[in-house]
Amino acid sequence: MSAIRFHDVTLGYERHPVVHHLRGEAPAGSLLAVVGPNGAGKSTLLKGIAGALKPLGGSIAFDKPGVRVAYLPQAADIDRAFPIHVYDLVAMGLWRRSGVLGGVGRRDRDAIETAIAAVGLTGFEDRSIGSLSGGQMQRALFARLLLQDAGVILLDEPLTAIDAKTSADLLDLVRRWHAEERTVIAVLHDFDVVRSVFPQTLLVAREAVAWGRTDEVMTPENLLKARRMVEAPDPFAAACNRAA
Structure with a gap:
């Protein structure tokens, strides 16, 4: 399996940044939730990992070549x-x-x-x-x-607008992938699911607010900070030129 490393990566569209200067690593076999307010860049991040979106700056790298990404x-x-x-x-x-x-x-x-x-x-x-x-x-x-x-599985809001039985069954598959030491990264809005199933969480608000153990990331203080950071986004923001 393969770890995913984020080297000061900035992702966006038409030179307008959405996710800024993300640094860190998702170790091989991670079960990682990505959370944040609407407009925080969660889906953009997954597109970058999947290779569907080229970084504006920095890079996203796998430590093993040829890793399969679903x-x-x-x-x-x-x-x-x-x-x-x-x-x-x-x-x-x-x-x-x-x-x-x-x-x-x-x-x-x-x-x-x-x-x-x-x-x-x-x-x-x-x-x-x-x-x-x-x-x-x-x-x-x-x-x-x-x-x-695939060794890396990316799920963008997989539990939205589905019934409770289906959610439970699909989470069983997520646990199965984790037991098989695949790397699973999921964008989620249900904080109860995040806290009960995902040991690691990345909280984003167009940049990383907190990343680590779920109980340490999902604090009221961090969640409030994330909300405040995306309250007044500028859709016409210029390209980010902040030094690494």
Whole structure:
């Protein structure tokens, strides 16, 4: 597995910074929650780790080359109108092995069926994803993550707008990945879940407010400081030129 190191990294869009000068490390096998107010840069950070967003400054590095990264974006970023069935959506998790247009052999079919069963969707294989509830869709996406067999798993608000049973089942999968010593980083809003499941937390408000043990990070003082830091964001802020 691989550690993730943040070397004075700044992330943003069109030269406007969103996450400033982040320094630190997520050790291999970390179970890390990323929390902060709306507009704090949480999703931007995950996009940077996934390689979907190039840093404006500094770098994000893995200590082992070729590490597999699986990224689950927010539900709002997923096109539910795309005409695809649950089985085919889950099968997309095998694209690294079979290729985008590769065929699915017996071994692959077994793996797909196992992943679907692991998230409780057996019998839903031929359902259109547009017919699924929010919780069912999230289960299907977690099944796809299972097939990706990644060392680093990034989850952007994976428990938002789903039922309690689905949340509990998906958290069981998160614990399973942690037990397998995969690095899991999740953006979350439910502080009770953060405190009960995630031993490490990064609190951001366009820069790191606190990073470390969850009980030491999630204090009223730190949470209040984070809220105050994003109360009046400037969407037209110039590029950050602060020295490292």
